[in-house]
Amino acid sequence: MPVSVPKLKDITEAAKRTAGMIHHTPVLHSRTLNTLFDAALFFKCENFQKAGSFKSRGAVNALFSLDDAILSNGVATHSSGNHAQALARAASVKNIPAYIVMPGNAPSIKVEAVKNYGGLITFCKPDLQERENTLKKVIEKTGAIEIHPYDNFHIVSGQATAAMELINDTPPLDFILAPVGGGGLLGGTALSARFFSNGTKVVGCEPGGADDAFRSFRNGKLIPCTNPRTIADGLLTSLGELPFTIIKKYVHDIVTVSEKAITAAMKLLFERLKIVVEPSAAVPFAAILENKIDVKNKKVGIIISGGNIDSEKLAKIFKQQ
Amino acid sequence: MPVSVPKLKDITEAAKRTAGMIHHTPVLHSRTLNTLFDAALFFKCENFQKAGSFKSRGAVNALFSLDDAILSNGVATHSSGNHAQALARAASVKNIPAYIVMPGNAPSIKVEAVKNYGGLITFCKPDLQERENTLKKVIEKTGAIEIHPYDNFHIVSGQATAAMELINDTPPLDFILAPVGGGGLLGGTALSARFFSNGTKVVGCEPGGADDAFRSFRNGKLIPCTNPRTIADGLLTSLGELPFTIIKKYVHDIVTVSEKAITAAMKLLFERLKIVVEPSAAVPFAAILENKIDVKNKKVGIIISGGNIDSEKLAKIFKQQ
Numbered sequence: 001m002p003v004s005v006p007k008l009k010d011i012t013e014a015a016k017r018t019a020g021m022i023h024h025t026p027v028l029h030s031r032t033l034n035t036l037f038d039a040a041l042f043f044k045c046e047n048f049q050k051a052g053s054f055k056s057r058g059a060v061n062a063l064f065s066l067d068d069a070i071l072s073n074g075v076a077t078h079s080s081g082n083h084a085q086a087l088a089r090a091a092s093v094k095n096i097p098a099y100i101v102m103p104g105n106a107p108s109i110k111v112e113a114v115k116n117y118g119g120l121i122t123f124c125k126p127d128l129q130e131r132e133n134t135l136k137k138v139i140e141k142t143g144a145i146e147i148h149p150y151d152n153f154h155i156v157s158g159q160a161t162a163a164m165e166l167i168n169d170t171p172p173l174d175f176i177l178a179p180v181g182g183g184g185l186l187g188g189t190a191l192s193a194r195f196f197s198n199g200t201k202v203v204g205c206e207p208g209g210a211d212d213a214f215r216s217f218r219n220g221k222l223i224p225c226t227n228p229r230t231i232a233d234g235l236l237t238s239l240g241e242l243p244f245t246i247i248k249k250y251v252h253d254i255v256t257v258s259e260k261a262i263t264a265a266m267k268l269l270f271e272r273l274k275i276v277v278e279p280s281a282a283v284p285f286a287a288i289l290e291n292k293i294d295v296k297n298k299k300v301g302i303i304i305s306g307g308n309i310d311s312e313k314l315a316k317i318f319k320q321q
Numbered sequence: 322m323p324v325s326v327p328k329l330k331d332i333t334e335a336a337k338r339t340a341g342m343i344h345h346t347p348v349l350h351s352r353t354l355n356t357l358f359d360a361a362l363f364f365k366c367e368n369f370q371k372a373g374s375f376k377s378r379g380a381v382n383a384l385f386s387l388d389d390a391i392l393s394n395g396v397a398t399h400s401s402g403n404h405a406q407a408l409a410r411a412a413s414v415k416n417i418p419a420y421i422v423m424p425g426n427a428p429s430i431k432v433e434a435v436k437n438y439g440g441l442i443t444f445c446k447p448d449l450q451e452r453e454n455t456l457k458k459v460i461e462k463t464g465a466i467e468i469h470p471y472d473n474f475h476i477v478s479g480q481a482t483a484a485m486e487l488i489n490d491t492p493p494l495d496f497i498l499a500p501v502g503g504g505g506l507l508g509g510t511a512l513s514a515r516f517f518s519n520g521t522k523v524v525g526c527e528p529g530g531a532d533d534a535f536r537s538f539r540n541g542k543l544i545p546c547t548n549p550r551t552i553a554d555g556l557l558t559s560l561g562e563l564p565f566t567i568i569k570k571y572v573h574d575i576v577t578v579s580e581k582a583i584t585a586a587m588k589l590l591f592e593r594l595k596i597v598v599e600p601s602a603a604v605p606f607a608a609i610l611e612n613k614i615d616v617k618n619k620k621v622g623i624i625i626s627g628g629n630i631d632s633e634k635l636a637k638i639f640k641q642q
Contacts (some may be wrong), residue, residue, distance in 0.1 A: 048349065157575030271631060271632055273369075315640045
């Protein structure tokens with residue numbers, strides 16, 4: 001069965017559908033950072049989004065796209081954290097239960113947040129097979145419908161609205177950089193660039209220790225992520241089929257970054273932009289720090305995907321530097 | 322000589338004069354924090370201001386209010402940091418030299434920032450007498466004009482624009498909370514509330530370890546700050562005469578907070594609002610944490626005064642908790 005890819009109207013409709021339930025997040029910039037990199041950098045702050053990340057866009061869009069009859073037994077998913085929070089919050093707005101399968105090593109701040117939004121958590125071992133098996137059991141038991149974190153038409157349409165807003169709020173951009181894990185954000189970003197700013201090149205940024213998207217993009221076929229090793233806990237999953245279909249077609253390039261660059265990027269965003277970003281969200285800026293993309297004299301949009309990190313973890317990261 | 326207090330038109334003119342040279346900063350809010358305190362909290366993010374604090378408002382207003390002839394030998398001040406950065410930046414926009422007297426214990430990030438804006442630093446011992454003596458010598462030598470950090474008509478008029486923006490961008494507020502050190506921000510805030518939102522009560526918030534404003538307010542006369550002990554390095558100075566004249570008349574109350582509450586407030590703002598605030602900027606929210614102000618069912622504006630803290634210092638603070 002061919003994969004159905006969101007069209008322009010799916011994204012504009014997602015923006016209308018979700019308005020009022022998600023934030024139109026601000027775009028920050030810094031003269032100091034622009035001088036440092038000889039570029040005009042525009043940071044789209046999804047760390048200020050509802051539930052702390054862009055994932056709220058897709059989750060709200062998905063739940064308000066589906067018929068109430070389909071949602072009557074609630075929704076379910078597996079997620080290392082941000083999609084879980086976003087889905088739990090969206091479900092609480094819809095007043096339906098959210099069953100969340102989480103890996104046992106998920107950050108405590110993310111687990112607590114899911115609980116606070118009323119999400120019902122089942123823990124499992126932190127690998128994809130275990131997550132999928134556990135989710136299957138939960139769905140059999142509850143009759144809930146699965147809302148996949150990224151391999152889902154409505155999720156990708158929702159995530160695309162972040163780049164749509166960024167494009168509307170900035171001068172014409174040469175590049176938009178987004179992190180890539182499952183690919184929902186990168187895929188949505190690529191679609192929005194294609195539809196709303198056709199000259200803008202979209203580049204996916206990935207930790208070298210979890211480089212399945214990089215390798216899949218180079219090889220032209222999906223290569224699963226095995227044994228990922230990175231501080232960027234939001235980017236541990238494998239690229240999805242729908243996002244990969246979009247990425248192959250519309251993404252300009254995928255680059256990888258070192259762990260050291262990720263923490264250096266977090267620190268610079270902290271000290272210069274005064275914002276809290278989780279490691280995954282610092283990956284695109286890390287690519288600029290490591291000169292993986294030539295941004296000199298360019299206008300560059302950077303999607304800061306989320307801000308869910310606890311202060312103890314951040315203290316540890318900054319201490320190690 | 323009676324002290325001249327800014328009028329409504331001085332503040333609206335300051336807003337016009339500084340527009341384009343300072344940021345109209347965003348107001349953030351959080352459903353989680355509102356639920357936690359049973360209030361509607363509006364955080365005015367001056368940590369995103371040019372040079373990292375509200376001080377840019379006053380500095381730009383002062384330098385663009387004075388005649389060029391008066392400024393021909395440059396400007397000078399003593400400051401533990403944020404006014405220094407702001408003045409150095411404003412002077413660089415005006416293309417005149419800025420001579421900055423700084424205490425030797427000023428945070429390194431603030432010292433570096435002053436240097437980056439082209440400020441010419443003279444270090445001194447960290448007490449008021451030493452700072453004033455050193456500044457006097459610098460002025461004698463250079464012929465620069467002193468721009469006092471808070472005991473200055475144009476500075477207070479400029480700082481007032483932060484609360485003016487906050488009032489314009491929010492529903493009618495029951496309270497506005499601001500930190501108090503020298504009193505420029507609190508004085509300006511009180512004037513803006515008086516002129517633009519007369520029913521709003523302004524409360525000054527001060528560390529218990531540097532409570533000269535609290536004691537001055539209670540006693541009706543200026544009591545200098547001696548041997549202050551607080552993590553809030555922006556609030557070590559004594560209340561100024563002009564600010565005190567305003568504060569006595571228009572401020573509803575001044576409350577003090579513990580050091581523990583300051584770091585807890587920083588952490589909560591970090592984890593919930595995803596913003597970086599310096600200790601001084603967390604003092605008003607700390608007053609809410611310690612129930613020093615009854616905010617239940619109230620609409621409360623909170624001025625987040627600045628975000629200039631280095632990541633090592635923050636890591637240390639969060640580790641100690």
